[in-house]
Amino acid sequence: MINMLRAGGAAAAAFAFVATATFAGPSMATDVDAAPAVNPVADHANATIDAGRLAEASANSAEAVAAAAEMVQVAKAALPRPRGLEELVVAYAGAEPADEEEECLAGAVYFEARGESLLGQLAVAEVVLNRAASGKYPTTLCEVITQPWQFSFVNATGSIPAADRSSEAWSKAVAIARIATEKVAGKLDDDVLWYHADYVAPSWGKRLERADKIGTHIFYS
Structure with missing residues (x-):
């Protein structure tokens, strides 16, 4: 079970964004040879977030923002890219x-x-x-x-x-x-x-x- 993180300020807001964000970019082909679905958890199993480090970061707003930004990048990388x-x-x-x-x-x-x-x-x-x-x-x-x-x-x-x-x-x-x-x-x-x-x-x-x-x-x- 994912432990609840009590990072304050910008870090907490960014974490909520990552958890609920949906992809609103260009549509992708659906019927023919569509790009494979991506499982953010499976594909990024090694990109886990150290809850302890985030807890420490909450005491330092600059560090908290940096940690939250890293989380956003991990989530974005898990999304399929639009096809040209x-x-x-x-x-x-x-x-x-x-x-x-x-x-x-x-x-x-x-x-x-x-x-x-x-x-x-x-x-x-x-x-x-x-x-x-x-x-x-x-x-x-x-x-x-x-x-x-x-x-x-x-x-x-x-x-x-x-x-x-x-x-x-x-x-x-x-x-x-x-x-x-x-x-x-x-x-x-x-x-x-x-x-x-x-x-x-x-x-x-x-x-x-x-x-x-x-x-x-x-x-x-």
């Missing part, structure tokens, strides 16, 4: 679209941004998702993408062309679509609804607020 976008794409690589909506989104990523960085591809997917949720555009991803005069890759019949499904670009596009729909990564605000390539200058861009530039695409809200 590259790792997430690798985790989802080889997956097939879960449904028609995800397939449409992967098509938009593939045709609009397969030459962009992973972050640039994800940003394009985010714009599609933002539009569907905005109330200003159709409510489904497929309808947003095939809406006339919105995405240049959609042909005259309003359908999405066939992608090379054996290509690495398609595999990444599907992964990006899954990451975007599950919201495990992303950086654009919800009101970012438009973008264009940096080698064109559409008149509507002047009426909007520039939000970001990622690769060759400029994004607006």
Whole structure:
């Protein structure tokens, strides 16, 4: 049984924080190759805290604060780190679209941004998702993408062309679509609804607020 520590002041407050803190950082992949769960007690069995040393430290506020800070670092080290976008794409690589909506989104990523960085591809997917949720555009991803005069890759019949499904670009596009729909990564605000390539200058861009530039695409809200 863990002995109760009667360290006063900052040490006691920090200890209470360590005991009750939860991880509020970025979300992590859950369905595919998720990072293993971490048991702070098991993984840090050797990083135990000397109760006697803490009791002595309570008499010295500076020493108590230092001891409490060490406890916080031990607790933080026990938590799983967020996975980067590259790792997430690798985790989802080889997956097939879960449904028609995800397939449409992967098509938009593939045709609009397969030459962009992973972050640039994800940003394009985010714009599609933002539009569907905005109330200003159709409510489904497929309808947003095939809406006339919105995405240049959609042909005259309003359908999405066939992608090379054996290509690495398609595999990444599907992964990006899954990451975007599950919201495990992303950086654009919800009101970012438009973008264009940096080698064109559409008149509507002047009426909007520039939000970001990622690769060759400029994004607006």
